Amino acid sequence: xxxxxxxxxxxxxxxxxxxxxxxxxxxxxxxxxxxxxxxxxxxxxxxxxxxxxxxxxxxxxxxxxxxxxxxxxxxxxxxxxxxxxxxxxxxxxxxxxxxxxxxxxxxxxxxxxxxxxxxxxxxxxxxxxxxxxxxxxxxxxxxxxxxxxxxxxxxxxxxxxxxxxxxxxxxxxxxxxxxxxxxxxxxxxxxxxxxxxxxxxxxxxx
Numbered sequence: 001x002x003x004x005x006x007x008x009x010x011x012x013x014x015x016x017x018x019x020x021x022x023x024x025x026x027x028x029x030x031x032x033x034x035x036x037x038x039x040x041x042x043x044x045x046x047x048x049x050x051x052x053x054x055x056x057x058x059x060x061x062x063x064x065x066x067x068x069x070x071x072x073x074x075x076x077x078x079x080x081x082x083x084x085x086x087x088x089x090x091x092x093x094x095x096x097x098x099x100x101x102x103x104x105x106x107x108x109x110x111x112x113x114x115x116x117x118x119x120x121x122x123x124x125x126x127x128x129x130x131x132x133x134x135x136x137x138x139x140x141x142x143x144x145x146x147x148x149x150x151x152x153x154x155x156x157x158x159x160x161x162x163x164x165x166x167x168x169x170x171x172x173x174x175x176x177x178x179x180x181x182x183x184x185x186x187x188x189x190x191x192x193x194x195x196x197x198x199x200x201x202x203x204x205x206x
Contacts, residue, residue: 004066004170005035005059007086007103008052009079012072013156014044016100020068020163023181027172035059037082045072056082060089066170071101071156076129080106087112094150096169101156108134116148117141121155160186 004024006017025032036042036052043049054062067090074080087110090097099107104120107113108130116139120126123140144158147165154162164182167173173181184192 002030003033003062003064004030004068005033005054005062005064005086006068006070007035007056007083008042008044008050008070009036009072009074009077009083010042011074012042012044012070013101014046014048016156016159016162017068017070019159019185020166023163023167024170024172030065030170030172033059033064035086037079056086060085063093064090064095066090066096066098066166068166069097069099069103069106071099071103073102075102075106084110096150096152096166098152098154098162098166098169100145100154100159100162104153104155105129107153108136111135112151113139113153115139116151117146118148118151118153119143119146119155119158120153 006021021032024030033053034050035054035056037056039052039055041049041051067086087097101121105126108120108126111133113134114136118136118139119141123137127134127137145152145154145161145165147169150169152162152165152169160182164178167178168175183195187195
């Protein structure tokens, strides 16, 4: 069974995790596990309480396919520094590392974005917080989400694009199904159906 870790710190942005967690957890052979500083309830910005499956220390002893860092209000606190060892473990074993919203700024402060195309909420903010550890301004792109090898970053409004890139990186479903899933939620139910019908007609003509 392949495990995918979601790092949730206090005041995490629940909507950023919802789409990708729900889709991953439905895939055969994939299990979503939540990770935080301690094994006690943490609270989302929307008021949800989550009891983590693993502490950060426990997660460091596990094998996992992806490490997904969900944004929120704690990535600029000492609690975030406790995630460093788990990120290093992810790098060591070649796992996908994905960060959204303020978690991208955290990765920037570790120097992980310097040699890869990436995005965040705002370049200036990323530079200001990460300081001299961040030298990747030339690789910064103003996009919803981007994947560069095993590194995925997204801004705070790009949760669907973030999810799409994770699904593609993990290869848990065919690329066509990933695009259908993305369009369904991005375009809305009726427009997505219309697009599928248009595509089917074009394929038939071709």
